[in-house]
Amino acid sequence: MMIGFCGWLKNHKRELNNLMFINIADPKVLAIPIQESHEVLIDLKDQTILQFGPPPECEATKNCYTKLRKTVVTDPRTPPTAIYSPAR
Numbered sequence: 001m002m003i004g005f006c007g008w009l010k011n012h013k014r015e016l017n018n019l020m021f022i023n024i025a026d027p028k029v030l031a032i033p034i035q036e037s038h039e040v041l042i043d044l045k046d047q048t049i050l051q052f053g054p055p056p057e058c059e060a061t062k063n064c065y066t067k068l069r070k071t072v073v074t075d076p077r078t079p080p081t082a083i084y085s086p087a088r
Contacts, residue, residue, distance in 0.1 A: 041067040
């Protein structure tokens, strides 16, 4: 038997009430220290194995959204579909 979203929501209301959502701009998130690893970045524009789509609608990232850490691109445990879905 299939139920629609409203049916699913009704059945899972208790679990949803227990979720805690934190805004990315929350001071708790901003207080998390970042430790740069200085790992080499691979530009997906320089290879043909992984496909990528058009730049996001964010002007600030239009020139760098195709760059990923080398480990993410070359680690055999990371399937390509987990990085980018093929462009259509």
